[in-house]
Amino acid sequence: MIYLDLLLGFLRVGLFSFGGAYGAIPIIRDTVLSYGWLTDEELTYMIAVSESTPGPIMVNLATYIGSTQAGFFGAALATIAVVLPAFIVMLLVMIFFKTLLKNKYVQAILQGLKPCIIGIIFATGIYMTGNNCISLRKNTSVDVQAVIITAILAVMMFGTRAIWKKKISPVMLIVISACLGIILEG
Numbered sequence: 001m002i003y004l005d006l007l008l009g010f011l012r013v014g015l016f017s018f019g020g021a022y023g024a025i026p027i028i029r030d031t032v033l034s035y036g037w038l039t040d041e042e043l044t045y046m047i048a049v050s051e052s053t054p055g056p057i058m059v060n061l062a063t064y065i066g067s068t069q070a071g072f073f074g075a076a077l078a079t080i081a082v083v084l085p086a087f088i089v090m091l092l093v094m095i096f097f098k099t100l101l102k103n104k105y106v107q108a109i110l111q112g113l114k115p116c117i118i119g120i121i122f123a124t125g126i127y128m129t130g131n132n133c134i135s136l137r138k139n140t141s142v143d144v145q146a147v148i149i150t151a152i153l154a155v156m157m158f159g160t161r162a163i164w165k166k167k168i169s170p171v172m173l174i175v176i177s178a179c180l181g182i183i184l185e186g
Contacts (some may be wrong), residue, residue, distance in 0.1 A: 002070045003077055009035055010062045010081035017058065018113055022121040024058050037065050052174075058082050145184040153177055 009031045017024035025047065032038045038046065050060035059079055066078030093100060100106055153173055160168045 002074065005035055006066050006070060006074050006078045007081050010066070010078045011085065013058060013062070014082040014085040018117055020117075022057075022124055023117045025124045026120060026127075028058065028061060032061075032065065037069055145181075148184060149177055149180045152180060 013024060013027050013031055017027055029040070029043055032043055033040065046061055046064060047057065050057040050064070053060055059082060062078040062082040063075045067075035070077070153176065156176065157168055157173065160166055
């Protein structure tokens with residue numbers, strides 16, 4: 001039964017997710033909470049972990065949840081289920097690529113989806129920020145090292161723009177934050 005739940009749950013996520021991972025978070029949240037696979041707080045942590053690991057957030061979450069619920073086969077099934085709809089759509093798009101993208105109705109649909117996706121991503125950010133503020137009020141302790149690392153990264157990011165008129169690479173920011181984490185936490 002768990003295999004069917006994983007298949008149907010992540011197939012739904014894959015079918016109805018538009019706008020990338022951040023646009024999919026509300027659907028993932030609804031699916032994961034309705035099946036009881038993770039709590040709301042665990043999901044927030046897993047989203048953070050999925051963002052910092054290579055690969056798409058949806059695939060990382062599906063693989064993790066499938067693994068915790070049903071082992072290797074659950075991970076494989078959940079991953080395939082979340083990726084399959086996009087794979088099929090991309091195959092169809094590639095087959096009809098030239099005529100499909102020139103169609104004025106398809107262009108209208110895509111233009112109409114943009115504001116919806118922006119709104120979903122914005123609402124997700126507000127929701128996650130609200131949850132973090134609530135957990136901070138409950139915990140009443142702030143991780144000083146995390147604040148220091150964030151401040152140093154912000155200064156570096158905005159400083160390089162102001163001084164050299166260049167953006168610092170996101171990869172470089174990740175490497176710097178890892179080194180700072182080792183220094184401050186180690």
